[in-house]
Amino acid sequence: MAKKQTITFGMYLRSLRKTSQMTLKDVSIKTGIDISLLAKIERSERQPTRDFIKNAANLFNIDEKKLLEEYLSEQIAYKILDEDIDLNILKVAENKVSFLKRIRNG
Numbered sequence: 001m002a003k004k005q006t007i008t009f010g011m012y013l014r015s016l017r018k019t020s021q022m023t024l025k026d027v028s029i030k031t032g033i034d035i036s037l038l039a040k041i042e043r044s045e046r047q048p049t050r051d052f053i054k055n056a057a058n059l060f061n062i063d064e065k066k067l068l069e070e071y072l073s074e075q076i077a078y079k080i081l082d083e084d085i086d087l088n089i090l091k092v093a094e095n096k097v098s099f100l101k102r103i104r105n106g
Helices: 009-019 024-031 035-042 050-059 064-083 089-104
Strands: none
Touching (some): 009 024, 009 035, 009 064, 050 064
């Protein structure tokens, strides 16, 4: 089985746009986002909003959860990188998510 290539959210978004044969202007108009902001998101210079992620998922006909997963996983990766912490933190976080879900669901 081939290993999935790791890319940034912006690179992933650009690949979706190019595969759909759309210009920045096309995506800008159809998602209601400024073209310069869209270009910055593709270059990983700015972060998308949740609304943009939803609109982009609809535009590219992909699961919103998949696009959100690409975005949030990158945010977590940057947080770990910026804090210079061990990857074991992911196991701790996973345990806390399970715990918090149980609390939330009462």
